[in-house]
Amino acid sequence: MVFTWLQAAILLFFLGGILFAAGPLVGSLLIAPKAHGGAMGESYECGVPTHGNSWIKFGINYYFYALIFLAFEVDILYLFPVAAAYASPQGLATTFKLLVFLAVLAAAVVYFMRKGVFTWPRKIQVSPRP
């Protein structure tokens, strides 16, 4: 079989990817010290000893921020085709269309602000299971 350089490059990249992932795994199997028992079975919490349960209640405000971020992120995605399609200056009408789109998004932000989503509560209650 005769390979082109492109096929050889793809093959090499594939091999490189496998080695990149498998190398450290195999390396730690061979070189790392073996330890069992003790604190090895616990969840990792940056080296600090864990306390309480991992299934705890956390403040719902994190959820709001994540949700709103996701929604507006997708709206920003819509601006990419606008930038691509209107590469050259288009005049007032097109700018107005874009401003209407942004105005609706701004209205959504105003709605969230008035409903108190952006006010972070004074104290987030983190209640571990007794």
Added chain:
Amino acid sequence: MSIFSLLPELWLLGLVCALFVASISDKKQSVASWLPMAAGLGVLAALFALGERGEFLYAAYKLDGLSQFFKLVIAFGFAVVTGIAAGNKEGKDLTPDYFMLLALSAWGLMLLASCVELITLYLALELSSYSLYALIPLRGKDRRAAEAGIKYILFGAAVTALALFGLSYIIAAKHTTYLSGLAATSWSFADAPMAVIGLTLFLAGFFYKLALFPFHFWCPDVYQGAKNETAAYVATIPKLGAVVVLVRLAAFVAPHLEVTTILAILGAVSMTAGNLAALVQRDLKRLLGFSSVAHAGYVMLGLAAGSAAGMSAAAFYSLAYILMNLAAFYVVCAIAKNDENPSLDDLDGLYKRAPALAMILAVAAFSLVGLPPTAGFAGKLFLLSAAWDQGYHWLVIVAVLNTAISIYYYLGLVRHAYTGESDAPAIVWPRGYLIFGGALAVLVLLLGILPAPMYDLAAQAAGQLHP
């Protein structure tokens, strides 16, 4: 063709903005004082715009007879739902936000009526659906409403994803998304297999909104779990959006093609499944949910017929359907205590406790069965004759048998209301609210006795699509 051609949509958009301002303002004043009146003005706006024709937005948005007819019906349905909701004085959940979401959903459906290009159609569908996704769980702290919301959102999201997938097949096969371009090509399975599969998947999205078998499983659970007023909206107005799109899409498939046969079979199974399941229901809204599934099957009779008569029958029947369903849900909302779900036993003794409500319920029940002189009879007559003329004899026989089966549970409502005995106290409603309900019942009877004006409007609308 000025900006005033778009008056119905613009008026409803103005309502949405006013409700938005009310929802973010500090004054906790109920919008029930002005909203039904404003929605009524929207119906007048739609009446004036009935004759408007034109195309906007690169011919993706078209005003023709069908779109203006459905915008009028949507505006009317929205006005009636706001009237029903405004009567509920203790409704804590009937905040301006609630009405804003209702108005947004209705606005999306108005846009849906006018879209003649598949991607714009999909966008308008999503606009109306998202507002409903947010609306259905709004019921105090009720778990059933949250469950209904999850079911609606999950099923809805999955089906619209399928619809988008079908859309991609249509684009790949036909290289255009404008309905006028698609209508000119062949839709038999031999000529365009990928496009026919794509169209079936795309239609699935609209079958979901119409609650046609096998996309109907959300219907009874959502009606039962949502607030009574929300159920009144979900039962009626989104079906109009589904019917108008199905009329547009069915206009370019000829009768007895594979796609039309699928429509006919789904209609027959939907009718039977809905009617048989409704026979054992005790909760009123759940019963009306299964009846919606059956009525979706009846509408399919007109769409499967595929002729101009079939399309006009489907459009007329959707008008009759929302009228009789709104009358039924009006009674459901009126007899509900503290936002609870009324059951068949709550109807007992209604002829003594609230004779006006019993009368309205009786008219609605007779119309849902399809007995003369009600609107339901006129609608079924047009549907059955359209389907028979196109050779769907088996479908007409199934429809008639199903009508006979449905007599049991619809007239069971009347039986409980008029022959049931109960010691519960009389239900008191202000005169104006009862007159509003009476007007609904009168409209149902009027549409049945004199169907010609509205049927001519529907025929003219559908005739432009399918000359």
